Amino acid sequence: MPAISIIELEKTYSVGFWRKRPKIALRPLTLNVAEGEIFGFLGPNGAGKTTTLKLLMGLIFPTGGSARILDMDISDLRVKTQIGFLPEQPYFYDYLTPSELLEYYAQLSGVPTPDRRRKVSQVLSRTGLQDAAGTQLRKFSKGMLQRVGIAQAILHDPKVLFLDEPMSGLDPIGRREVRDLMEELKQQGKTVFFSTHILSDAESLCDRVAIIHQGELRGVGAVEDLTSSVEGKAEIVWQGSSIPDSLNSLATECHVVGDTVRAVVREANQDAAIDALRREGLRIISVTPVRTSLEEYFVRKVQVSQTATGVIS
């Protein structure tokens, strides 16, 4: 049973006062996320990531399709006891302290009274907030608010976590902490569904990713599969500073570095480039395959759709 099952979920807004024009925020989306996965939901700003999350949380209502979490329809109240949500730039009741806020959320999540205090202090320590537990939230910095957001998401020990841009606005230490937390959650067997536009994070953390752009799914799969689907490249390093003419057309980049030259050639042209260098009698130092980054894959997918629609977003 998939942890999250999205079937043809779509959202269209009617915009305008007199003559309603439809604005498509999400085209029919079909997606499955397995239990225990860390799943990345990638896309540029305005792609529809937050819309999808809001639909899954029941904050907005779909104009078509459905979704199930842990094999329960998202409109089922029982779902909410099993999920945790961290919104993008979370706002909390700023007149409360973290303890009070978490206590309140524990009440609403149905955490039994005897367990509440313990869980709240556990989660405060886990997110490093124990010292600030008695300070009103209105005095908190953005990074600390993000921690509070994570605390309230994991407070009731949910099976599935939904995080909207969890790393946004955090300093490198904060980001590291969030990543460690996500790894830890995975160790505990939880499913993590998070959206981001920072691809390097996704690359290192995720088991699988989906790429969304302008409300439409562009690609889904394991990171290695996606990156390997893009044509491979190789980096060739040789002695000297001369560059044979043929390499100008074969290589995508050529740099002279000290007394060596580095060139990046497409996998298909690799043999031809080596032959060209040997013909010139140049001494080849190394030939190394270059891993295509997710970024490349991403840009490609997004660019394709841009040229296809003729729109540059």
Place this chain on the structure above:
Amino acid sequence: MSARVGYIAANTFREAVRDRVLYNLIAFALLMSAAAILVGQISIGIERLVVVNLGLTAISLFGVVIAIFIGISLVSKEIEKRTLYTVLSRPVQRWEFILGKFLGLAGTLVVNTFFMAIGIFGALLYVAHGFHTADGWIVVALYFIILQFLMITAVALLFSSFSTPLLSAVFAFSLFIIGSFAADLRGFAGMAQGFAHWLVTGAAYLLPNLSSLNVITSVAHQQPISAQLILSNTIYALVYAGMAICGSVLIFERRNLK
């Protein structure tokens, strides 16, 4: 119904207190003190009457202002500030949220009125040097004032579910003002003909009828209040508030949050 409504109500109360709503009690205390002291010089012979009139009028007006100012942002503020996101992602029904908010504000007003009642009885004691049995009717007047608060809070909440604070304030205040004319409107409807008759009658019945909840003058003159009036007012106020709350629930249930 679950404990969640109670938790939401308690949190709403806490929010009002931390918003320093209860500081209005200071203003009220100053007002009553000044009145108690000055009334002996300005209105000789009718001190008790003036203290009761002034006190109950102030309680009513202060409370209406609070009910409207907090009521209109009960829902809209949570949507605007997105504090609702992490609440509704929990097993909370939307109607529980609405009901909890209403009860929280209603509770705040009851607590506020309780303290003001102490103030009014204190001033009365000072001015009249003792209580009559007839002063017991003041409690009934206070009860009616609370019923009035319930109605106005529910109306403000209704507007809050779909409108901006500014518009909600205008609508709510207008309804409060027109509500005191409601009885006149029904009389006027009786004189109108045809379509206008039905229109005005319909409007008059839909508007909150606040005039029968105002027994301040009678109580000031130590006149008793009939049990029938108490019962009818209670039913009317609860039913009217219930209507507005259901309207809120219907609207909020369908609302796409920004």
Place this chain on the structure above:
Amino acid sequence: MRPSARTTRIAATTLLVCLVTSGFALHHLDRIQTHVATDEVLFISSPKTVKRLSLGYDGFLADVYWTRAVQYFGTKHHQGAREYKLLAPLLEITTALDPHLTVAYEFGANFLAPPPPYGSGMPLRAIQLTEFGIRNNPDEWKLYYNLGFIYYMELQEYAKAADAFARGAKVPGSHPALKVMAAEMAQHAGESQMAQIMWTTALQSARDPYIRANAITHLRALQVDADITILEKLISVYQQKTSHLPSSFTDLQSAGLLQVLPLDPFGHAYSLVAGRVEVREPDDFPFITKGTPPGYVAPAVRFRPEDLGAS
């Protein structure tokens, strides 16, 4: 960066200068504006309109208007005014807002009905007001009393007065004087004894300072009138006996008609001038009908402070 000292100095000084100047400007504005406006204007004089605008807070507004009525009367009274134009609408608005504010009707009987300079000179309007009060408070004996009072004092319609007192006497808990006055009216109407009873009843049942002072002043005047009536009788007897007028009270004493030298309610001796008894200070006794020198014009009534403070 700390706040600039220079800016602070300049802003603070300018503020003080503006404050002082605004005080002077206001003072000057008050002087150049004519004083007609504030006192004699009622922006809304229709009781119905005020009631509409009250949003149901009638009782409180009634108290406000009542306070205004009392202050209006008090201020004009203190200034020695000879008319009270706004008193009627103020009392009408007050009673429209709170028909059970009995003291307003009493005030109307005492100060709306009498002719200027003692009151507004509107006895009929005062009667209307009081009838309205009776309709709304049929068990308040004081209102019947007020009605009878107006009929008797201002209109001299003794039959109607008797009728009002009789109605009031039927109310349980009414002052016993009402029965007496109703009964005595037929025979003793116009006599000072009736007036005595009426003013005494007013004094006993009123708590408003102006109404009480009014009653005290009237009673004092009745005392003077009574004293002088007796003295005039004695003078007449003396004249019959001796065929000439006494030149002083000692003459009366020697004639055995008078024991003690008569003193007015303030302890001053009456004077006997050309066979007429006169009070020493007529201004001390508003409302007296005897004892004033010929050609005397009574100034506007001003209640004595001790009468106003008496409780």
